[in-house]
Amino acid sequence: MTKHVSSAEFGREDQRWPQCLQFLDASYKRMYTLGCLDILYKPSLAIIGARHATPYGIAVAQMAGRIAAQSGIVVVSGGAMGVDYAAGKAALDAGGEIIIVSGCGADVVYPRSSEDIFSAAQSGRGVIVSCEPWHQAPRRYAFPKRNQIIAGLCTSLIVTEAGMPSGTFSTAQTAHELSKNVYAAPGSIFSPQSRGTNRLIELNSAIISDEVSLETLISIDFGKSRLISSGDSPVRGRILEALVANPMRPDELALRLDKNILTIIRTLSEYEAKRLVKRLPDGRYSASEQSYLSTYCFDA
Structure with missing residues (x-):
């Protein structure tokens, strides 16, 4: 099926404004998009975590992105370095689609290290979304706004690693408030990068104990499962x-x-x-x- 790839700009009163974002306050006036707009309205899984993630956090993000793509579910992220990039790249490598919610103008690639996933989204394998004007450079105030959009767009949300306090943790809290299903990967009690995820589990987020448990949670939430068997759990020395x-x-x-x-x-x-x-x-x-x-x- 041919995908319609274009740029778009519309306000809150436009029928293209996602209904799941009606909770946003009046400061969110317009939306700017690049790529295949139809992808914006598909069931989606947000995969978020630390920019300076550990190998563990990156691996969980890659696993989640791959499972989502193989299940026909769109992956949402902020396109940042670390977990965001790992999840988006894994989804694309598995033949999936992505939504990048940018804290800049939708036509601005930030960070430059994520240029390949931005290009893929713009070419029709996803869509780039922003409530910042075209050409807008990174501004500190825009990233908390971006996080609100991520929480609103997704059906469910996975946190692979999060410190406290952090933008990742606040995004998960917003998702909780919106009655979204939130999953968290438990981490070492000695790791600052896992303080947020472990706290989310204390607050009754679903625990990702292994690949099978994540696939099960996704299957329950989305009514979809992979055609590919997950295989046996890794055997480690x-x-x-x-x-x-x-x-x-x-x-x-x-x-x-x-x-x-x-x-x-x-x-x-x-x-x-x-x-x-x-x-x-x-x-x-x-x-x-x-x-x-x-x-x-x-x-x-």
Whole structure:
């Protein structure tokens, strides 16, 4: 089916204004769009999280974007670096469609690192939406407004990582107030990037415990399921299991796992070469995005 790709500008009284955004206050006067406007009215899943996300947060975003696309559900994000970009790119790579809600003019690419997903949306694989005028550069006040639109447009919302306070956490709170279904990926109690998601779970957000649980939640909310089987859960070695819980130095790992420090260092070097772990600037090791998404890895 041919998609109609164009730019559009309309006010609140126009029939093209989404009914789900009628709750917005009077400061939201006009909407500007680029891409396939029809996508704006499809069932959608917002996937949001930290700009400076950990490998864990990025991996959850990629998983969620892929599942949504394979289920025929549009992915909504702010197009920012980190989780927003990871979710949008994963959805596009899986053949899905995206909505980017911009805090700038709809014709302004921000950040530049997300240019490929902006281009894909503009070309008809999605739609870029903004309530800021054409050509408007980034303004601090515009991003909380953008977050309100994300919360309003989506049917359900996933938070992969969020600090407190943060724009991500406030977006999830708005979604809660609008009676949207909110999911959260639990994280380490030692990670500042997971304080918001863990708090959301305390506030009764649905817990994403694994890929199957996320697919189940999406199936219930949207009445759709993937045609592709999710397969078995990843099998990880003890070292990777420990690093998933919390980044650690080699000596900490050796003590925790009761293993020889040289064995730990050799194994970490092997895993780093396979891109299953990454060394952080402070000398600790963290599980990588690839290890979270890998189906198999070797026990240590």
